[in-house]
Amino acid sequence: MEKKLYVGNISFKATEEDIRELFGRSGEVESVKLITDAHTGNPKGFGFVEMANEEGAKKAIDELNGTTFMERSITVAEAKPQQPREGRGGFGGGRGGFGGGKGGFGGGKGGFGGGRSGRR
Template identity: 55%
Template sequence: MSKNIYVGNMAWSTTEADIRTAFEAYGEVSSVKLIEDRETGRPRGFGFVEMNNDTDAMSAIDALNGNNFDGRALTVNEAKPRVERPRW
């Protein structure tokens, strides 16, 4: 089963390729999705990485959380399930 990982506090200049390369050092990455603002299209400074192997994912979380990446200390942890919020 794959593990979804939250990655936050990224520099706006960080790309999906940058994140993929960082996580691939710990195992196979199945997807990377950086979140953008709907209105401006600018990066919001966070995203999600999906890894196929739980052990590799936990190694990546342990190694990269708090690590300096593009001048920012990354926040890396297991993603929590999305909670649906009512739309106004």
């Protein structure tokens, strides 16, 4: 059993301190990390809690999974190790390079010229 827990469906209003207080009832909390959107800074509604020991982690899962916190039913589970990301491909984020899968730089019909072929 891991000491690190995944917490899902967290209220967007919840703070790390709110989560620390909630999980502190089950045992000593080492750290809390609420995940936010990298571009907007807005909460994504999930995070991770690391308990001081496995007993506290198991107790937190048993006591908190499926309970209502700040008007939302939260999910508490053992965190899975992060898997390496593969196959995302180039600058286009897996969508075919620069053009987003739509024909190169022109973003559409046939490469650079946007679909025109040699006419002037």
